[in-house]
Amino acid sequence: MMGAFDPVYYIRNKYGLSDDDELTSLGNHLLDRNYVYAFVKDGLSTVIKLSENKENWQNEVRSHLFLQHLSFVPDMMDYGEDNDIYYIRMSRMKGYNLSKVWFEMDSQQKKEISYQSGQVLAKIHAVESFQQFGSWRFRDFLDVRSYRAHKDEIIVKRIQKCQFEDMRLIEEGLEKLPVFRERLKEVIPVLVHKDFSFRNILIDGDDISAVVDYEHARPDDPSIDLCTMIQTPMLDDEVLLKSFKAGYETVRKFPENFCQNTSYYFVITGLYLLSRLDLNKDAYGVRGRYLIKKGLEILEDSC
Secondary structure (H helix, E strand, C coil): CCCCCHHHHHHHHHHCCCCCEEEEEEECCHHHHEEEEEECCCCEEEEEEECCCCCHHHHHHHHEEEHHHCCCCEEEEEEEEECEEEEEEEEECCCEHHHHHHHHHCCCCCCCHHHHHHHHHHHHCCCCCCCCCCCCCCCCCCCHHHHHHHHHHHHHHHHCCCCCCCCCHHHHHHHHHHHHCCCCCCCCCCCEECCHHHHHEEEEEEEEECCCCCCEEEEECCCCHHHHCCCCHHHHHHHHHHHHHHCCCCCCCCCCCHHCCHHHCCCHHHHHHHCCHHCHHHHHHHHHHHHHHHHHCEEEEEE
16 A cells, blocks of 8 residues: 555654664554554654555544543544655553453453443543534434445445355345344434454553554444444353443443344444455454344344
């Protein structure tokens, strides 16, 4: 994406780092979406993210401005644009990705982290409400059903381009999806993270120390953040789901749509994962089919 751009040279030159100053790669640069590095400047440990995607950069900057008072959100130290390269520099937060430690935790630790996960997500959702869905500025979608229909259509079109040997479960999910969507109740849009998952939650000791990576954040249905959580095994366990919900409700009411229309969110999340098989992640296919099947089987409120 960035062609001949040299992020290491750019960062060293911009911040006056010598060849002896350590510059640590943090991002998955193989995806070619952005570059993320950590370095120490004037005694401060910082992270810089570089991207050519102006929209994602704007999402991140705006989100940090809204969330800057929350202790688990990195401090935004510097941001701007240089010749179509968009940058944001933040404080580096302590901790390890939850994805690296989750499967080593005992049941009590998982219960506590689930509780904290619900609590920090609710604090993000509680910061600001909006009138529109999906955009910071434009008011193209003012109700949840029309916006979800728009987003669902994108997923359905991607699914139709995929080649699956067994389409029966997928076709059933596609058939039921509009029925489930029509049951959605109107909801006030809030600031959602849109990638609230193990990979963006940092753990330091027994506590959540940070929630990072807000490049997809925008006004939306709060249940959408639960869709990224059900891509992980955290909420598969009823005890952990109750703990997550209890943590969330220390701050605000748990999303009513997710409880009363769980089938919709499970089916669309399953279809989304299957539509991303172009990333060559077999686990997406397995999890996607599991979520569709579970969504079709749910007959009553789930929480």
